[in-house]
Amino acid sequence: MNSPGIRIAAIDELPEGKPRVYQVGELYIAVCKVDGEVYALEDRCTHDDGPLASGCLYGYELECPRHGARFDIRDGSICRMPAYGEVPTFDVRVDGADVFISLPPEDPGSPP
Numbered sequence: 001m002n003s004p005g006i007r008i009a010a011i012d013e014l015p016e017g018k019p020r021v022y023q024v025g026e027l028y029i030a031v032c033k034v035d036g037e038v039y040a041l042e043d044r045c046t047h048d049d050g051p052l053a054s055g056c057l058y059g060y061e062l063e064c065p066r067h068g069a070r071f072d073i074r075d076g077s078i079c080r081m082p083a084y085g086e087v088p089t090f091d092v093r094v095d096g097a098d099v100f101i102s103l104p105p106e107d108p109g110s111p112p
């Protein structure tokens, strides 16, 4: 059975075209609403750990406020350098008025 995910926000509190950051445990997650759809990715630029949710959205591209790298919020892929790699994304589910995200299962082989 699939996990219902973690509720992070009400859909109405997410502004269209402007990212918001939410903390889940030790993870910071940039949540973006574009054309009514919600996307979630780690709030950490792969170039030098810039806070992506403090950047601007250009359509589906989120620009890091530090040096201008851009990532596609739909899959975390690089749209513009100086990013070093893709940003992890998270599955989003909207259930009624609430937004849930699914975190990947813990890797049992990773150090505590």
Ligand code: FES
Residues within 6 Å of the ligand: 045, 046, 047, 048, 049, 050, 064, 065, 066, 067, 068, 069, 082, 083
């Ligand atoms: S930290 Fe994001 S572009 Fe440098």
